[in-house]
Amino acid sequence: MRRMTARPANAHQSRLLKLLRDGGPHSRAQLGDRVDLSRSKLAVEVDRLLETGLVVADGLAASRGGRRSHNVRLHPGLRFLGVDIGATSVDVAVTNAELEILGHLNQPMDVREGPVAVFEQVLEMAGKLKATGLAEGFDGAGVGVPGPVRFPEGVPVAPPIMPGWDGFPVREALSQELGCPVMVDNDVNLMAMGEQHAGVARPVADYLCVKIGTGIGCGIVVGGRVHRGTTGSAGDIGHIQAVPDGRPCACGNRGCLEAHFSGAALARDAVEAARQGLSADLAARLEANGTLTAVDVAAAAAAGDATALDLIRAGGTQVGQVIAGLVSFFNPGLVVIGGGVTGLGHTLLAAIRTQVYRQSLPLATRNLPIVLGELGPTAGVIGGARLISDHLFAPA
Amino acid sequence: MRRMTARPANAHQSRLLKLLRDGGPHSRAQLGDRVDLSRSKLAVEVDRLLETGLVVADGLAASRGGRRSHNVRLHPGLRFLGVDIGATSVDVAVTNAELEILGHLNQPMDVREGPVAVFEQVLEMAGKLKATGLAEGFDGAGVGVPGPVRFPEGVPVAPPIMPGWDGFPVREALSQELGCPVMVDNDVNLMAMGEQHAGVARPVADYLCVKIGTGIGCGIVVGGRVHRGTTGSAGDIGHIQAVPDGRPCACGNRGCLEAHFSGAALARDAVEAARQGLSADLAARLEANGTLTAVDVAAAAAAGDATALDLIRAGGTQVGQVIAGLVSFFNPGLVVIGGGVTGLGHTLLAAIRTQVYRQSLPLATRNLPIVLGELGPTAGVIGGARLISDHLFAPA
DNA sequence: ACGGCTTTCTCCATTCACAGGACAAAGCTC
């Protein structure tokens, strides 16, 4: 198909497109139940959407005791690309208009190689997905990068862990290469949108989404919308002080949360523990691989290694301490923990919970669920698809 | 006049009322410049507002080189009541429809006496204001209380420093007594709204408003709107841990910010310093009054007393530490410091600034002003008037 | 004083948005 060019002409059409995106095919009657328009007006707007080609007829539905309804749905050929650039790997996925993942690729990679090398990689992966026949082209792409972004322009700003990206016109460059509209955001915000769209955060308006991977970040959702802050750095909690006069951090300060707990810090601590002979299990893994990662620690913990469990608990307590403060401050309705370290699972979660429930205001924790994200590595790419579809489905 | 009963019938009218509130009298042409409506439609809506009585003609304006314009303004008889209940005193003020303060009373009082005693006081003060002829009655009242509030119902919930208020139907009770609509909110949120309406925060969409009085709280403004959180306790930063294993706090935890710095903590520390003979100045003041308050410390500091200055600096550093974390997290465009301790002035502010600029993410502090509130004790009452007028001027 | 120019405001005709009723189409159940 030729790529999507039309845009909803008004708020009604925008609303209808989002209903079809989030709920799949609907009959006009079903749409009418959810949209507070007269049937006649609704029919007019649906007809206009059919004219644009964004929406197509989808056959007859089963009868519910009367005339059978004619379903409509978003064009089945629409394709969105979700790109989640992490510190050490990229995820690229194609979705249909309902944001269901049709194909998903993951590849190790180092962001520090710079935007040109990374995007070469991304374009190649996108090409592979096309080659499988899942897509002929893309109607839009949502891209996450591991650092702050000037959102309106889609440009990373002063990203600490990705030198060489500062000011690179990601949005423009990718839009050119892919030949479709592109939106760029922080990877943590993408995860927050993903969990909100298809994960644990579906019913919640105000929530926090803490992503613990190589670094630590926090997606902030206020009234259903992501809060990005004045310079796009909102949620950057990795450099909040967790330990007064604690460990030196790459940022120049001491005691930053990230310096004490994150994928990188955990791996480093595990190596040290292994060298000190505190854990035979970790030492064996170190021997075998030459290095350790958070995954090794998770495996050791799962096998019952006390040192690994202690490391995870200590880390969870540190994170919990910071989250406790944020919970008192922000009073969310839900806290989601996600990112690479979700493999650490319930040991980590329990430590975080204990600390938050102990230290936050009782009123703020009274009914506060703290849970693991349920989408894993797909959260980011779904969030990307969601980001661009929100943009494309916004009223003109 | 009989009290305001009409409400704007649509979003246009609501918009117009707010323009007249915030900008004083306007001609139709001036309104047209700001509202994106055709002149004819605008005239229709203005005429309707004139019919309701909310808006009245206000004579001819000077010519600007052509026909003179007929101004319209909000009814000059409209009166809002702003009530700011603090831990140790109440502020009550009357404003006109433009939220200008016409009369303002302040009275020492102890919230712990409970809602009945406090409202007796408030009603008496409102009566006094009426007796001066400033108002014949009130069209609405906005009330701030020093604790979390279930906002839609206007009911305090689990307020730590005000036992006896939990669940008291403040909104309903006051509405009954005053015979007008009432809205209730946290006092810190009121201050944030006040500074946003008439103070330093006018141009900013996302900002934090830290109020340091008997306790410590923080108003959170996201996209121009106050964020209250899921249970109404957002911004309650007094019990964030500032010092690991620090001083015991009334809440049962240790090291809470409030336990280390607040009006109450500062007074306590000053007494102790005086008793230990660290400061002749403070000792003399203690001798004279039998007790010390933050005001005494401010006076001693102004007189150059080193101990007082140290206390303030130490406190500012503690608050700054917590604010630094919040700034990294929230990435505001402005931080306002207000409340009873603003008398401590630039010594406090300097300590806070130093700490925040040192410890927050550079990107988040790059262009971050940290300033004292400019409205002082009127911020709360103006915020109250603003709260209720926003409510009354909302589309039906 | 008097025309030209500007600004403000009103009036009117036309277009568009939308609701809601009438009605047709298409199914179910008995």
Place this chain on the structure above:
DNA sequence: GAGCTTTGTCCTGTGAATGGAGAAAGCCGT
């Protein structure tokens, strides 16, 4: 097949809104 239900279309009436014509009321220069 009768009667009922559900779905979808058509049509008309109403109010929202635009934009142009023009009147009212001021300015300024000659």
